[in-house]
Amino acid sequence: MKIFLIVLYTFLLICAISVSFTKNLLRSVLTFMAFSLILSVVWMCLESPDLAITEAAVGAGVTSVLFFVTLKKINAFKER
Amino acid sequence: MKNSDRIREWLLGDESLYYDTMAVKSQSINDEQAAVEEELIKGSLDQKEKTFDTKHNREIRTVSVLYNILAAVFVIFIFVNLLMCVSYLPPLEESQKAVNNEVSQRYIEKGLKECGSTNIVAGMILDYRAFDTFGESNVLFIATVTVLILMRNNRKKEDGAVSDPDDRRLEPKDDIILQKAATFLVPVIVMFGIYVIMNGHLSPGGGFSGGAVIGAGLILYANAFGFHKTERFFTEKTYKWISFTALTFYCLAKSYSFFTGANHLESHIPLGKAGAILSAGLILPLNICVGLVVACTMYTFYCMFRKGDF
Amino acid sequence: MGPNLLNNYGQVIAMLMFVIGFANLLFHKNMIKKIIGFNIMDSSIYLFLAQMGYIKSHIVPIATDGAASVDQYINPIPTGLVLTGIVVSVSVTALMLSLCVRLYRRYNTLDLDEITTMLRKEGR
Numbered sequence: 001m002k003i004f005l006i007v008l009y010t011f012l013l014i015c016a017i018s019v020s021f022t023k024n025l026l027r028s029v030l031t032f033m034a035f036s037l038i039l040s041v042v043w044m045c046l047e048s049p050d051l052a053i054t055e056a057a058v059g060a061g062v063t064s065v066l067f068f069v070t071l072k073k074i075n076a077f078k079e080r
Numbered sequence: 081m082k083n084s085d086r087i088r089e090w091l092l093g094d095e096s097l098y099y100d101t102m103a104v105k106s107q108s109i110n111d112e113q114a115a116v117e118e119e120l121i122k123g124s125l126d127q128k129e130k131t132f133d134t135k136h137n138r139e140i141r142t143v144s145v146l147y148n149i150l151a152a153v154f155v156i157f158i159f160v161n162l163l164m165c166v167s168y169l170p171p172l173e174e175s176q177k178a179v180n181n182e183v184s185q186r187y188i189e190k191g192l193k194e195c196g197s198t199n200i201v202a203g204m205i206l207d208y209r210a211f212d213t214f215g216e217s218n219v220l221f222i223a224t225v226t227v228l229i230l231m232r233n234n235r236k237k238e239d240g241a242v243s244d245p246d247d248r249r250l251e252p253k254d255d256i257i258l259q260k261a262a263t264f265l266v267p268v269i270v271m272f273g274i275y276v277i278m279n280g281h282l283s284p285g286g287g288f289s290g291g292a293v294i295g296a297g298l299i300l301y302a303n304a305f306g307f308h309k310t311e312r313f314f315t316e317k318t319y320k321w322i323s324f325t326a327l328t329f330y331c332l333a334k335s336y337s338f339f340t341g342a343n344h345l346e347s348h349i350p351l352g353k354a355g356a357i358l359s360a361g362l363i364l365p366l367n368i369c370v371g372l373v374v375a376c377t378m379y380t381f382y383c384m385f386r387k388g389d390f
Numbered sequence: 391m392g393p394n395l396l397n398n399y400g401q402v403i404a405m406l407m408f409v410i411g412f413a414n415l416l417f418h419k420n421m422i423k424k425i426i427g428f429n430i431m432d433s434s435i436y437l438f439l440a441q442m443g444y445i446k447s448h449i450v451p452i453a454t455d456g457a458a459s460v461d462q463y464i465n466p467i468p469t470g471l472v473l474t475g476i477v478v479s480v481s482v483t484a485l486m487l488s489l490c491v492r493l494y495r496r497y498n499t500l501d502l503d504e505i506t507t508m509l510r511k512e513g514r
Contacts, residue, residue: 005400006399009399009400009403012403012407013403013406013407013410016407016410016411016430017410019414019423019426019427019430020410020413020414020417020418020423020427025420025422025423028422028423028426029422029426032426032429032430035430035433036433039433039437042437043440046440046441046444047444047448047449047450047464048201048440048443048444048450048464048469048472049284049285049450050199050201050202050284050285050286050289050469050473051436051440051469051472051473051476052284053276053284053285053289053293054288054289054292054473054476054477055476057289057292057293057295057296058288058289058292058378058476058477058480059433059476059480061292061293061295061296061299062292062295062296062299062378062381062382062480063429063480063483065296065299065382066381066382066385066483066484066487067422067426067487069382069385069386070385070422070487070490070491071422073385073491073494074490074491074494074500121498140503140507144503148417151413151416151417154416155409155412155413155416158409158412159405159406159409162405162408162409163391163395163402163405164391164392166394166395166398166401166402166405167391167392167393167394167395167398168392168393168394169392169394169398169401170394171394171397171398172394172397172398172400172401172441172442172444173444173445173446174445174446180443180445180465183467184443184465184466184467187466187467188451188453188459188463188466189459191451191453191466192453198452198453198454199451199452200451200452200453200463200466201451201466201469201470201473204466204467204470205470205473205474209470212474213474216474216477216478219478219481220477220481223481223482223484223485224481226485226488227484227485227488230485230488230489230491230492231488231491231492282452283452284450284452286473288473288474288476288477292477354453355454374477377481378480381481381484384488385487385488385491
């Protein structure tokens with residue numbers, strides 16, 4: 001169990017670091033979505049499933065959709 | 081633009097995200113509006129060139145170098161501080177830590193008896209700390225109102241200046257794959273959301289997660305079938321009615337304790353059998369209210385960003 | 391350095407993520423990167439809080455068989471705090487993103503340096 005948690009923590013760190021080093025916005029938003037999915041699995045390992053459902057539905061779901069819509073709105077301006 | 085180029089371009093994350101310029105070109109833009117937009121964008125581009133002429137560069141460069149150095153020092157300083165603090169905290173995963181004091185014992189032992197909900201966390205959130213969750217739902221409502229103020233673009237401008245170009249013209253039309261998937265997925269998602277809300281006091285879940293799941297299902301439905309379909313059942317009026325009734329019911333349900341004394345747990349609402357759906361007194365209706373508020377908030381955020389209106 | 395640095399490795403990682411998010415916030419010029427950095431700081435604080443409540447070999451605080459003995463469940467209080475925290479951080483993100491869109495509509499760029507120089511040009 002401990003090893004699994006350590007592996008998840010390293011994935012979290014990799015996602016957090018890679019978000020700050022990617023130049024492209026779309027890629028950083030996708031990495032952030034992966035970050036909050038892994039975080040939802042970490043909540044399960046920490047024995048709090050309430051947080052897992054909320055983080056998955058809210059963190060990975062709605063926040064990432066808002067980021068994508070903002071990116072689209074900004075690119076839509078740049079297109080014309 | 082062949083599909084392979086588009087995928088390669090999307091993978092490399094170049095200019096246009098995942099649809100070629102054809103799809104993005106707006107369908108029904110009239111000439112006068114296009115002229116005003118062109119002039120707006122051209123004006124700000126000239127402004128950008130003016131601000132970055134050579135005179136400014138030297139000053140900007142020195143400021144940014146100084147800023148980077150100071151920021152790096154500050155970040156390292158904070159990191160060392162935090163590490164020092166964490167190293168003095170009590171060891172993790174031990175039960176006799178200071179944090180597992182009598183408060184959590186009180187919640188765990190009395191939780192089942194007093195609120196009747198087997199899920200002690202839900203009992204704690206919606207019965208012992210009901211006002212905190214009430215404030216939380218108000219925070220969501222205020223966030224929706226603020227986003228509405230910022231993103232609303234359909235008010236009639238006096239000087240006829242073009243507001244934010246409406247996003248509906250740009251959305252890809254009738255994507256068959258998405259529609260077929262949505263016809264199957266959306267009912268399952270909404271049903272799962274309702275299940276999570278209804279079983280908030282029995283199994284893990286509750287108002288927040290169930291509402292978020294339903295909100296995500298609505299977003300998928302709006303994405304697949306366009307906003308004309310969702311405007312049939314979700315307009316400004318429905319949002320107003322849902323959030324007002326949910327918040328006022330929550331307030332009325334929990335403010336009786338102002339009259340019946342400080343410890344407002346002795347409500348005469350029967351707690352029912354521990355495992356039944358209708359058990360745990362007021363927790364189920366409160367969960368439904370919080371779930372409705374969260375679902376409406378999540379969907380309204382998406383509506384505000386996409387079409388600046390409900 | 392105190393005695394428990396190694397067996398509190400989870401909290402060390404949470405603090406490391408907090409610093410990464412904070413550095414992200416400071417060093418990136420683009421507003422959207424700053425918002426992502428802010429969200430990473432949020433999540434790391436929630437991770438730090440939830441770990442305080444975790445007790446080894448204790449299970450989820452759901453009293454299925456009615457037996458509510460303390461040494462069976464983990465501490466439910468941090469879970470309750472973090473649950474409301476996650477939903478608040480979504481509404482904060484939505485607010486920041488809508489401000490970003492308005493900023494882009496006005497200045498046609500999200501780069502903070504360009505915006506500050508434009509503001510100084512306009513003499514505000």
